[in-house]
Amino acid sequence: xxxxxxxxxxxxxxxxxxxxxxxxxxxxxxxxxxxxIRAFETDGLExxxxxxxxxADELDRWVYPPKQVKLMSRAALFxxxxxxxxxxxxxxxxxxxxxxxxxxxxxxxxxxxxDLDLLESQAAAVVAASRANGGDAFxxxxxxxxxxxxxxxxATLRGLPNLAAAHVAIQQDAxxxxxxxxxxxxAGAQAIGEGLRLIQRGDADLxxxxxxxxxxxxxxxxxxxxxxxxxxxxxxxxxxSRPFDRDRDGFVIGEGAGxxxxxxxxxxxxxxxxxxxxLAGYGVTCDAYRITDERPDASGAARAIAxxxxxxxxAPADVGYVNAHGTGxxxxxxVETRAIRKAFGSAADAVAVSxxxxxxxxxxxxxxxxxxxxxxxxxRRNLLPPTINLDTPDPECDLDYVPxxxxxxxxxxxxxxxxxxxxxxxxxxxxxx
Amino acid sequence: xxAHPPVVSEDSLAPLVLRLIAETLVIPAERVTLATxxxxxxxxxxxxxxxxxxxxxxxxxxxxxxxxxxxxxxxRLSVGGPGAAITAATILEFxxxxxxxxxxxxxxxxxxxxx
Numbered sequence: 001x002x003x004x005x006x007x008x009x010x011x012x013x014x015x016x017x018x019x020x021x022x023x024x025x026x027x028x029x030x031x032x033x034x035x036x037i038r039a040f041e042t043d044g045l046e047x048x049x050x051x052x053x054x055x056a057d058e059l060d061r062w063v064y065p066p067k068q069v070k071l072m073s074r075a076a077l078f079x080x081x082x083x084x085x086x087x088x089x090x091x092x093x094x095x096x097x098x099x100x101x102x103x104x105x106x107x108x109x110x111x112x113x114x115d116l117d118l119l120e121s122q123a124a125a126v127v128a129a130s131r132a133n134g135g136d137a138f139x140x141x142x143x144x145x146x147x148x149x150x151x152x153x154x155a156t157l158r159g160l161p162n163l164a165a166a167h168v169a170i171q172q173d174a175x176x177x178x179x180x181x182x183x184x185x186x187a188g189a190q191a192i193g194e195g196l197r198l199i200q201r202g203d204a205d206l207x208x209x210x211x212x213x214x215x216x217x218x219x220x221x222x223x224x225x226x227x228x229x230x231x232x233x234x235x236x237x238x239x240x241s242r243p244f245d246r247d248r249d250g251f252v253i254g255e256g257a258g259x260x261x262x263x264x265x266x267x268x269x270x271x272x273x274x275x276x277x278x279l280a281g282y283g284v285t286c287d288a289y290r291i292t293d294e295r296p297d298a299s300g301a302a303r304a305i306a307x308x309x310x311x312x313x314x315a316p317a318d319v320g321y322v323n324a325h326g327t328g329x330x331x332x333x334x335v336e337t338r339a340i341r342k343a344f345g346s347a348a349d350a351v352a353v354s355x356x357x358x359x360x361x362x363x364x365x366x367x368x369x370x371x372x373x374x375x376x377x378x379x380r381r382n383l384l385p386p387t388i389n390l391d392t393p394d395p396e397c398d399l400d401y402v403p404x405x406x407x408x409x410x411x412x413x414x415x416x417x418x419x420x421x422x423x424x425x426x427x428x429x430x431x432x433x
Numbered sequence: 434x435x436a437h438p439p440v441v442s443e444d445s446l447a448p449l450v451l452r453l454i455a456e457t458l459v460i461p462a463e464r465v466t467l468a469t470x471x472x473x474x475x476x477x478x479x480x481x482x483x484x485x486x487x488x489x490x491x492x493x494x495x496x497x498x499x500x501x502x503x504x505x506x507x508x509r510l511s512v513g514g515p516g517a518a519i520t521a522a523t524i525l526e527f528x529x530x531x532x533x534x535x536x537x538x539x540x541x542x543x544x545x546x547x548x
Contacts, residue, residue, distance in 0.1 A: 065476060067459035070484070149496035153483040 005199050006268040006275040006433065009090025009261035011082035011210075012373050013059065014360050015051035015254050019085055023370075024377045027385040028406045032238035032359055034252050039216050040116060047230045049237040050216045051254030051361025053078065063171065070154060076164040078257035078366070079106060079212035083168045086208065086259040094173070096271055102174035103204035105195040107187025107211030107365040108161040118159070119219065121150035164212050168259075176204045182365070185325070187211050188258060189368025189418035189426035193282030195262050205264045210369035212257035224253060227292070229329055241362075242389035243326035243355035244333050244397040251327040254361025258369030260376070275433040277376045280413070281312025287423030294335040294423065301339035301417070304425035308415065309343070312429040316347035319429070320411020321384055323375045324401075325419045326355025327362050336417065337397045352409060354402040358388040368418035372428055375416045379430060382410045446532065449492060450525045457485045467522040482506060482519075489528050495535035502527070 012019065015033030016026035026033070033051040042048035059081035060069050069077060083104075129143035157163070162180040169178050177198055181191045188211025195209030215221075224230045231250040233240035241252040260279075268275055285307065287300035294301065309316065325336055341348045356374045357363075363370050378384055383406050390403035413431035420426075447467065455462040458475050471477040483499065490497035505527050509518055 065459070067457070067476075067481070070459065071480060149490065152487040153499070154480060154487075157480065 002200065003265040005196050005279045006263045006265055006273065007260050007277045007279050007376055007430065008263045008268055008273045008275055009086040009088075009092065010276065010373050010376060011085030011087075011089060011259040012256070012370055013053055013078040013082050014256040014258075014363070014370055015053055016359050018053070018055070018058065020089065020373060020377065023373070024381070027356060027359065027374055027377065028383055030359065030386050030388045030404060030406060032241065032388060033254065034237045034240050034361055036234075036237060037216060037221075040218055045221065045225065046232055047221060047225050048234045049231070049240055049252060050221070051241070051252055051363075052216050053214075053255055068167065068170070071157065072167055073158040073163070074214035074255070075109060075212040075257070076158070076167045078214060078255070079164040079210070079259065080167045080171050082210065082212070082257040082259040083172055083208050086261045087172060090261045090263075090273060092206075092261065097206050097267065099173045099175040101176055101205040102172065103176040103195065103198050103207040104165045104168050104172070104174050104178045105181070105191045105198060105207055105209045106165040106168065107181050107183070107189070107191040107369060108164050109182070109184075109187075109213040109215055109365040116217065118151065118155040119217070121147060121155075124150060168208055172208060174208060183424040183426070184420035184422060185327075185362070185364055185367055186418040186420035186424045186426040187365040187368065188363075188370065189372065189416060189428055190284060190424070192260060192262070192279070192369060192372055192428055193284060193426055196279050196282050199262055199264050205267045207262040208259055209262050210257065210259035211366040213363055213365040214255040215364055216253060216255050221253060231328065239389050241328050241358050242391070243324065243328040243358050243387055244337075244394060244401045245390050246392040246394040248328045248330065248333065248394075250329055251357065252361040254363045256360065256363045256366045256370055258366055258371075258373045260369070260372060277379050277430045278433050279428065280431050281308045281310075281314065281429030283308030283311060283427040285425045287425065289423055291423075292421055294331060294419065296335065298335045298338035298342055300423055301336060301419055301425045302342035304427040305339060305343035305415065305417065308427035308429050312413070312431070314413055314429060314431070316344040317350070318413045318431075319344075319347070319351055319415055320409060321375070321378055321414040322351055322353040323371045323378070323414065323416040324353050324355045325367075325417045326357050326387065328355070328357065332419065333394070333397055336419070337399055340399060348399060351400070352384050352402050352407070353399045354385055354387045356385050358386075358390070368416065368426060368428070371418070372416045372430070375414045376430055379411070379414055379432065382408055384409050446528045447525055450489070450528050451521060453485060453488045453492060454521055454524060457481055457488060465521055467520065467525065469521050471519050471521065471524070485524065489524075489531060493528065493532050493535060495531050497531055505530075
């Protein structure tokens with residue numbers, strides 16, 4: 001029989017807590033991380049709320065040498081800090097594992113002007129380019145002339161999506177396989193699943209796997225406003241993210257990172273590592289249907305769940321908890337409910353399902369990773385995180401969503417669902433070691 | 434926005450250059466003297482040199498052409514390894530060059546240009 005893969009360390013940077021201790025405490029308390037956006041002025045925007053990570057400057061202490069911070073996007077800093085926390089949690093001292101056998105697999109968001117200063121310099125250059133030649137045509141040379149003196153080369157480098165994984169590798173001396181997955185909202189889960197495969201197929205013995213995203217910037221927020229996916233509940237921010245509630249009106253954009261340390265069973269045993277849980281299954285599918293619609297029969301998502309269960313050799317009845325994708329959009333919550341019913345059959349009524357996005361907001365490419373961390377914490381503490389703001393049940397969402405209050409529960413295995421724009425579905429199964 | 438006002442005095446640029454090096458590498462100012470080697474002593478990497486060039490251009494209000502900067506550095510690389518020979522004094526030499534070229538360019542621009 002193949003070796004199992006252990007989860008031996010957790011790291012989290014989230015809007016409701018930095019570090020797994022603070023994150024866990026907020027989960028059990030049912031605390032919302034949503035508030036009025038502080039990162040930029042929101043006058044004139046329909047959406048003025050987000051789940052931001054406050055005091056991000058405290059993360060600098062996890063990075064060495066200090067100058068590395070300037071090379072990092074906000075998301076990369078989150079990833080580097082979460083990876084360092086996970087390493088500390090795993091008690092993985094330098095030299096214990098051959099660096100060439102350590103991999104990194106991260107979910108990351110899109111590239112682009114994520115720094116406000118870069119956005120400003122681009123805007124100034126666009127204005128110059130439009131005014132040149134009497135405004136007849138966009139003038140590239142005028143754009144370049146205005147852009148160059150305003151733009152530090154470092155700022156352009158920070159936008160590359162693969163650099164978070166590169167920074168984690170440099171910080172952790174991880175010289176093995178290094179990859180970045182950019183499947184939007186399923187990226188974090190998929191990165192952890194692919195990290196599992198790296199170990200199973202023998203390419204690495206230990207993997208830093210997870211995701212990071214930091215898209216609380218005017219371009220991303222406006223983009224999601226145009227797509228009509230965000231909650232406009234500006235007047236009651238803490239109640240805006242309300243998955244599975246009848247009065248939900250979209251997701252709340254958030255930011256953060258989650259990293260787990262995956263370790264080959266023999267290595268974990270040899271070094272006497274404390275094992276938090278087994279990462280036992282991974283299922284991944286694509287709807288191949290419509291870019292922003294899920295298949296109404298939920299077959300793509302249901303198949304990801306079924307494949308994940310089969311990969312772990314588990315039956316639906318073995319699963320006591322599902323950490324839902326649960327974004328709080330009308331469509332996701334309906335289709336996800338159908339998917340769980342389809343994949344679980346008669347076991348669906350017995351399984352507890354909750355959306356921690358009700359507290360953290362939607363961390364996009366980090367979501368699946370932070371939610372796997374939440375799932376492992378739930379498994380360890382025999383306590384289910386609630387779906388907060390679930391005040392009025394939606395008749396079409398008819399599962400047990402652990403409304404509003406954390407619930408003690410002992411269970412053997414748990415699933416974490418992640419579904420992305422584009423129809424990419426990923427599902428992870430963890431269970432007791 | 435630059436953290437400090439541009440330096441346009443006729444004095445030596447040494448204090449400015451030493452400060453910019455310390456800021457670029459996020460190290461205490463006292464660790465940098467004109468004899469300090471940026472790569473070997475301070476752990477500078479190639480992106481830091483681009484960052485430094487940008488900061489020098491910003492401080493002198495004379496944007497640095499990156500090709501020009503790279504040519505300047507390459508000419509000073511020793512066989513001992515990339516960047517081994519680059520000291521803070523090398524950077525000062527470049528900053529002085531940027532300043533003098535910028536002054537010449539301004540003189541050329543200042544008379545009434547022919548139509």
